[in-house]
Amino acid sequence: MTIVLDQPGAERLDEVTGALRDWQATRGPMQLHPGDLGWFWRFGAEATAAALRTWRRDGRIVALGLLDTPRLLRMTLAPDAFQDEELARRLVADLTDPGRGVLPAGEAAVDAPATALLQDRLAEAGWSTGEPWTPLRRDLAEPVKDPGVRIEVTGPGRVSVRTAVHRAAFGSAIFTDELWHVMAAGPLYGEARCLVAHDGRGEAVAAATVWSAGPGRPGLLEPLGVHPDHRGHGYGTAISVAAAAALRELGSSSALVCTPSANVAAVATYRAAGFEALPEVRDRCR
Numbered sequence: 001m002t003i004v005l006d007q008p009g010a011e012r013l014d015e016v017t018g019a020l021r022d023w024q025a026t027r028g029p030m031q032l033h034p035g036d037l038g039w040f041w042r043f044g045a046e047a048t049a050a051a052l053r054t055w056r057r058d059g060r061i062v063a064l065g066l067l068d069t070p071r072l073l074r075m076t077l078a079p080d081a082f083q084d085e086e087l088a089r090r091l092v093a094d095l096t097d098p099g100r101g102v103l104p105a106g107e108a109a110v111d112a113p114a115t116a117l118l119q120d121r122l123a124e125a126g127w128s129t130g131e132p133w134t135p136l137r138r139d140l141a142e143p144v145k146d147p148g149v150r151i152e153v154t155g156p157g158r159v160s161v162r163t164a165v166h167r168a169a170f171g172s173a174i175f176t177d178e179l180w181h182v183m184a185a186g187p188l189y190g191e192a193r194c195l196v197a198h199d200g201r202g203e204a205v206a207a208a209t210v211w212s213a214g215p216g217r218p219g220l221l222e223p224l225g226v227h228p229d230h231r232g233h234g235y236g237t238a239i240s241v242a243a244a245a246a247l248r249e250l251g252s253s254s255a256l257v258c259t260p261s262a263n264v265a266a267v268a269t270y271r272a273a274g275f276e277a278l279p280e281v282r283d284r285c286r
Contacts, residue, residue, distance in 0.1 A: 003090045004056045005100060010049040017188060019061045023079055024217040026253040029113040030135035030281055031076035033256070035211025035220035036066060038188030042179040045186065053102055055091065062087055065102070065110075072283075073103060074111040077118070088117040092125050096286075109283040122284040130283035132261040136275035137218070139254050144245035144274075147197070147238040149205075153246075154194035156181070162194050165207040169225025193246045197239045205230035206239040212250035219252030236266070240273035 008016055021034050041048050053073070055063040062084070065075030073095065081087050094100040095110060103110075109130055112118050154162040159177045166175045183189055191212040199205045208224035221243045226236045244255045259266040261280055271277065 002057070003062070003087060005094050005102070006054045006056060007101070008049055008052055008054055010045045013045060013049055013052075014187070016052060016054060016061065016064060019078070020064065020076070021213045021217070023076060024213040025079065026216075026218055028079070028218075029115050030256065030258055030278065031113045032064070032066060032074050032111075033211065033218075033220040033222075034188055034213050035192065035209075035222050036068075036074060038183070038186060038192055038211050039209065039222050040066060040068070041186035041188060042175070042183035044182055048186075055087065055094075057087070063091060067102075068111075070104060071106075071108045072111065073109070076113055077116055082113065082116045085117065088121045091118050092121045095122070096125060103286075107286060109285045111281075111283045114279070114281045119284065127284040127286050130285045132280040132282055133258050134261045134267050134280055135256065135258045135278040136267070136270045137254050137256055137278055138244050138273070138275040140219075140244060140248040140252055144241060144248055147241040147245070149235065149238045149242075150198040150202075151239075151242045152196045152198065154180075154196060156184075158196070161204045162196055162207055165196060165204050165227050166223065166225060168227045168229070169207070170223070191250060193250070195239060195242050195246060197235055197242065199230065199233075199235070203230070205233075206235040208239050208243045210243045210246050210250070210255070212247060212252050215251030216253050218254045218256050219247035219250060221247075221255060221257040224257065234272075236269040237272045240270055240275070244273065244275075 051067040053065045054061050062081045063077040065073045068074050098105040159180045194209045196204050197206040206226040211220045247255045
Protein backbone atom coordinates (compact mmCIF):
# COMPACT_ATOMS: atom_id res chain seq x y z
CA MET A 1 0.00 0.00 0.00
CA THR A 2 1.29 3.44 -0.91
CA ILE A 3 2.29 5.94 1.77
CA VAL A 4 1.07 9.44 0.95
CA LEU A 5 2.49 12.66 2.40
CA ASP A 6 -0.11 15.37 2.86
CA GLN A 7 -0.58 18.84 4.35
CA PRO A 8 -4.08 18.79 5.85
CA GLY A 9 -6.29 21.82 5.53
CA ALA A 10 -7.98 23.47 8.48
CA GLU A 11 -11.13 21.46 7.75
CA ARG A 12 -9.24 18.24 8.63
CA LEU A 13 -7.75 19.35 11.93
CA ASP A 14 -10.33 17.40 13.93
CA GLU A 15 -9.19 14.18 12.26
CA VAL A 16 -5.52 14.95 12.92
CA THR A 17 -6.00 15.87 16.57
CA GLY A 18 -8.23 12.83 17.06
CA ALA A 19 -5.53 10.50 15.79
CA LEU A 20 -2.90 12.18 17.96
CA ARG A 21 -5.13 11.87 21.02
CA ASP A 22 -5.70 8.16 20.36
CA TRP A 23 -1.94 7.53 20.20
CA GLN A 24 -1.24 8.79 23.72
CA ALA A 25 -0.48 6.06 26.25
CA THR A 26 0.32 6.36 29.95
CA ARG A 27 3.51 4.29 29.72
CA GLY A 28 4.31 5.27 26.16
CA PRO A 29 7.33 7.29 25.04
CA MET A 30 7.55 11.06 25.24
CA GLN A 31 6.00 12.16 21.97
CA LEU A 32 4.04 14.89 20.24
CA HIS A 33 0.91 15.57 22.30
CA PRO A 34 -2.43 17.21 21.45
CA GLY A 35 -1.36 19.97 23.85
CA ASP A 36 1.52 20.83 21.53
CA LEU A 37 -1.04 21.51 18.82
CA GLY A 38 -3.24 23.36 21.31
CA TRP A 39 -0.39 25.68 22.29
CA PHE A 40 0.51 26.28 18.62
CA TRP A 41 -3.16 27.11 17.97
CA ARG A 42 -2.58 30.57 19.42
CA PHE A 43 -1.52 31.48 15.88
CA GLY A 44 -4.88 30.34 14.51
CA ALA A 45 -6.38 27.32 12.79
CA GLU A 46 -4.99 28.14 9.35
CA ALA A 47 -1.44 28.56 10.68
CA THR A 48 -1.73 25.32 12.64
CA ALA A 49 -2.90 23.43 9.58
CA ALA A 50 -0.07 24.92 7.49
CA ALA A 51 2.48 23.67 10.04
CA LEU A 52 1.18 20.08 9.99
CA ARG A 53 2.29 17.18 7.82
CA THR A 54 0.62 13.77 7.76
CA TRP A 55 1.64 10.43 6.28
CA ARG A 56 -1.20 8.09 5.34
CA ARG A 57 -1.34 4.47 4.33
CA ASP A 58 -4.59 3.31 2.77
CA GLY A 59 -6.20 6.54 3.98
CA ARG A 60 -5.19 6.05 7.63
CA ILE A 61 -2.82 8.50 9.33
CA VAL A 62 0.28 6.54 10.39
CA ALA A 63 2.61 9.48 11.17
CA LEU A 64 2.23 13.19 11.69
CA GLY A 65 4.47 16.13 12.38
CA LEU A 66 4.22 19.74 13.52
CA LEU A 67 6.69 22.29 12.20
CA ASP A 68 7.31 24.08 15.50
CA THR A 69 9.66 26.30 13.48
CA PRO A 70 10.41 26.04 9.75
CA ARG A 71 13.49 23.95 10.61
CA LEU A 72 12.18 21.86 13.52
CA LEU A 73 9.66 19.09 12.91
CA ARG A 74 8.17 17.53 16.03
CA MET A 75 6.54 14.26 15.09
CA THR A 76 5.19 10.92 16.20
CA LEU A 77 3.76 7.75 14.71
CA ALA A 78 0.84 5.40 15.26
CA PRO A 79 1.78 2.92 18.01
CA ASP A 80 1.76 -0.02 15.57
CA ALA A 81 4.03 1.84 13.15
CA PHE A 82 7.02 2.52 15.41
CA GLN A 83 9.01 -0.37 13.89
CA ASP A 84 7.56 -0.14 10.37
CA GLU A 85 10.53 -0.36 8.00
CA GLU A 86 8.70 0.93 4.94
CA LEU A 87 7.35 3.94 6.80
CA ALA A 88 10.70 4.75 8.41
CA ARG A 89 12.46 4.79 5.03
CA ARG A 90 9.72 6.88 3.46
CA LEU A 91 9.92 9.38 6.32
CA VAL A 92 13.71 9.69 5.91
CA ALA A 93 13.27 10.35 2.19
CA ASP A 94 10.62 13.02 2.81
CA LEU A 95 12.58 14.67 5.62
CA THR A 96 15.81 14.72 3.61
CA ASP A 97 14.51 16.08 0.29
CA PRO A 98 13.54 19.78 0.50
CA GLY A 99 11.40 19.27 -2.59
CA ARG A 100 8.98 17.15 -0.57
CA GLY A 101 7.80 20.25 1.32
CA VAL A 102 8.62 19.18 4.87
CA LEU A 103 12.01 20.64 5.84
CA PRO A 104 14.15 23.13 3.90
CA ALA A 105 17.72 22.54 2.79
CA GLY A 106 20.52 23.08 5.29
CA GLU A 107 20.28 22.81 9.04
CA ALA A 108 17.17 21.06 10.36
CA ALA A 109 16.04 18.95 13.30
CA VAL A 110 13.49 16.22 13.92
CA ASP A 111 11.99 15.46 17.32
CA ALA A 112 10.66 11.89 17.16
CA PRO A 113 10.02 9.17 19.78
CA ALA A 114 13.28 7.63 20.97
CA THR A 115 12.03 4.08 20.38
CA ALA A 116 10.92 4.62 16.78
CA LEU A 117 12.86 2.89 13.99
CA LEU A 118 12.99 6.31 12.33
CA GLN A 119 15.73 7.27 14.80
CA ASP A 120 18.00 4.50 13.48
CA ARG A 121 17.30 5.26 9.84
CA LEU A 122 18.01 8.96 10.31
CA ALA A 123 21.31 8.09 11.99
CA GLU A 124 22.21 5.88 9.03
CA ALA A 125 21.43 8.81 6.74
CA GLY A 126 23.97 10.96 8.60
CA TRP A 127 21.75 12.85 11.02
CA SER A 128 23.52 13.55 14.33
CA THR A 129 22.02 14.03 17.79
CA GLY A 130 21.20 17.35 19.41
CA GLU A 131 21.25 18.50 23.01
CA PRO A 132 19.74 16.15 25.61
CA TRP A 133 16.28 16.81 27.00
CA THR A 134 14.82 15.29 30.14
CA PRO A 135 11.21 14.08 30.04
CA LEU A 136 9.50 13.82 33.41
CA ARG A 137 6.30 12.06 34.41
CA ARG A 138 4.09 12.19 37.48
CA ASP A 139 1.53 9.46 38.09
CA LEU A 140 -1.91 10.83 38.97
CA ALA A 141 -3.54 7.74 40.45
CA GLU A 142 -3.44 9.30 43.93
CA PRO A 143 -4.73 12.75 44.97
CA VAL A 144 -2.28 15.63 44.60
CA LYS A 145 -1.34 17.65 47.68
CA ASP A 146 -2.25 21.30 48.01
CA PRO A 147 0.43 23.46 46.32
CA GLY A 148 0.56 25.85 49.26
CA VAL A 149 -0.17 29.00 47.26
CA ARG A 150 -3.30 30.56 45.81
CA ILE A 151 -3.97 29.23 42.30
CA GLU A 152 -6.23 31.07 39.90
CA VAL A 153 -7.68 29.48 36.76
CA THR A 154 -7.47 32.09 34.04
CA GLY A 155 -10.76 33.28 32.60
CA PRO A 156 -11.40 35.87 29.90
CA GLY A 157 -11.33 38.71 32.42
CA ARG A 158 -7.88 37.83 33.79
CA VAL A 159 -5.98 37.08 30.60
CA SER A 160 -3.58 40.00 31.00
CA VAL A 161 -2.26 38.54 34.25
CA ARG A 162 -1.56 35.17 32.60
CA THR A 163 0.15 36.60 29.52
CA ALA A 164 2.24 39.09 31.53
CA VAL A 165 3.74 36.30 33.65
CA HIS A 166 4.57 34.32 30.52
CA ARG A 167 6.28 37.25 28.82
CA ALA A 168 8.35 37.96 31.91
CA ALA A 169 9.24 34.31 32.53
CA PHE A 170 10.40 33.62 28.99
CA GLY A 171 11.71 37.07 28.10
CA SER A 172 9.48 37.08 25.05
CA ALA A 173 6.84 39.50 23.86
CA ILE A 174 5.00 37.09 21.56
CA PHE A 175 2.29 35.80 23.95
CA THR A 176 -0.29 38.57 23.94
CA ASP A 177 -3.86 38.76 25.20
CA GLU A 178 -5.05 38.47 21.60
CA LEU A 179 -3.11 35.24 21.08
CA TRP A 180 -4.50 33.80 24.32
CA HIS A 181 -8.05 34.41 23.09
CA VAL A 182 -7.28 32.74 19.76
CA MET A 183 -5.82 29.74 21.60
CA ALA A 184 -8.74 29.55 24.03
CA ALA A 185 -11.23 29.65 21.15
CA GLY A 186 -9.62 26.57 19.60
CA PRO A 187 -11.21 23.13 20.14
CA LEU A 188 -8.26 21.72 22.11
CA TYR A 189 -8.55 24.33 24.86
CA GLY A 190 -11.78 22.68 25.98
CA GLU A 191 -9.52 20.12 27.68
CA ALA A 192 -6.98 22.66 28.96
CA ARG A 193 -6.52 25.12 31.81
CA CYS A 194 -4.30 28.16 32.32
CA LEU A 195 -3.17 28.51 35.93
CA VAL A 196 -1.56 31.43 37.74
CA ALA A 197 0.08 31.18 41.17
CA HIS A 198 -0.03 34.17 43.54
CA ASP A 199 2.17 34.96 46.52
CA GLY A 200 0.99 36.11 49.94
CA ARG A 201 0.68 39.70 48.73
CA GLY A 202 -1.49 38.70 45.78
CA GLU A 203 1.17 39.17 43.11
CA ALA A 204 1.18 36.79 40.17
CA VAL A 205 4.43 34.82 40.44
CA ALA A 206 4.17 31.80 38.14
CA ALA A 207 1.93 30.40 35.42
CA ALA A 208 1.32 27.22 33.46
CA THR A 209 -1.00 25.79 30.85
CA VAL A 210 -2.04 22.15 31.08
CA TRP A 211 -3.53 20.03 28.32
CA SER A 212 -5.54 16.85 28.74
CA ALA A 213 -5.66 14.23 25.97
CA GLY A 214 -8.82 12.76 27.46
CA PRO A 215 -9.61 10.56 30.47
CA GLY A 216 -7.10 7.80 31.13
CA ARG A 217 -4.40 9.35 28.95
CA PRO A 218 -1.33 11.42 29.88
CA GLY A 219 -1.70 15.19 30.11
CA LEU A 220 0.93 17.78 29.25
CA LEU A 221 2.39 20.88 30.93
CA GLU A 222 3.12 23.35 28.12
CA PRO A 223 4.31 25.98 28.91
CA LEU A 224 5.29 26.65 32.54
CA GLY A 225 7.30 29.59 33.84
CA VAL A 226 8.12 31.60 36.95
CA HIS A 227 8.36 35.40 36.93
CA PRO A 228 12.08 36.32 37.21
CA ASP A 229 11.37 38.66 40.13
CA HIS A 230 10.02 35.74 42.16
CA ARG A 231 12.39 32.88 41.47
CA GLY A 232 14.07 30.92 44.24
CA HIS A 233 11.02 30.82 46.52
CA GLY A 234 9.48 27.49 45.51
CA TYR A 235 6.86 28.89 43.18
CA GLY A 236 8.02 26.69 40.31
CA THR A 237 7.38 23.63 42.43
CA ALA A 238 4.03 25.02 43.57
CA ILE A 239 2.74 25.70 40.05
CA SER A 240 3.98 22.27 38.92
CA VAL A 241 2.01 20.61 41.73
CA ALA A 242 -1.04 22.71 40.84
CA ALA A 243 -0.66 21.70 37.20
CA ALA A 244 -0.63 18.03 38.15
CA ALA A 245 -3.74 18.53 40.28
CA ALA A 246 -5.55 20.26 37.42
CA LEU A 247 -4.73 17.41 35.04
CA ARG A 248 -6.00 14.87 37.56
CA GLU A 249 -9.27 16.81 37.77
CA LEU A 250 -9.46 16.61 33.97
CA GLY A 251 -9.11 12.83 34.16
CA SER A 252 -5.50 12.48 33.04
CA SER A 253 -3.66 9.33 34.08
CA SER A 254 -0.32 11.11 34.40
CA ALA A 255 1.33 14.48 33.86
CA LEU A 256 4.20 14.94 31.40
CA VAL A 257 6.72 17.70 30.87
CA CYS A 258 10.05 17.95 29.03
CA THR A 259 12.90 20.38 29.66
CA PRO A 260 16.51 20.75 28.46
CA SER A 261 18.76 18.60 30.63
CA ALA A 262 21.13 21.57 30.91
CA ASN A 263 18.40 23.42 32.81
CA VAL A 264 19.21 21.60 36.03
CA ALA A 265 17.08 23.99 38.08
CA ALA A 266 13.98 23.09 36.05
CA VAL A 267 14.68 19.36 36.38
CA ALA A 268 15.09 19.78 40.14
CA THR A 269 11.87 21.79 40.34
CA TYR A 270 9.81 19.10 38.64
CA ARG A 271 11.41 16.40 40.78
CA ALA A 272 10.46 18.38 43.88
CA ALA A 273 6.89 18.47 42.57
CA GLY A 274 6.75 14.67 42.44
CA PHE A 275 7.77 14.11 38.82
CA GLU A 276 10.08 11.23 37.94
CA ALA A 277 12.82 11.83 35.38
CA LEU A 278 12.74 9.45 32.41
CA PRO A 279 15.66 8.56 30.09
CA GLU A 280 16.99 11.54 28.18
CA VAL A 281 15.87 12.15 24.60
CA ARG A 282 17.60 14.00 21.75
CA ASP A 283 16.53 15.49 18.45
CA ARG A 284 18.05 14.24 15.22
CA CYS A 285 19.93 17.07 13.53
CA ARG A 286 21.21 17.71 10.03
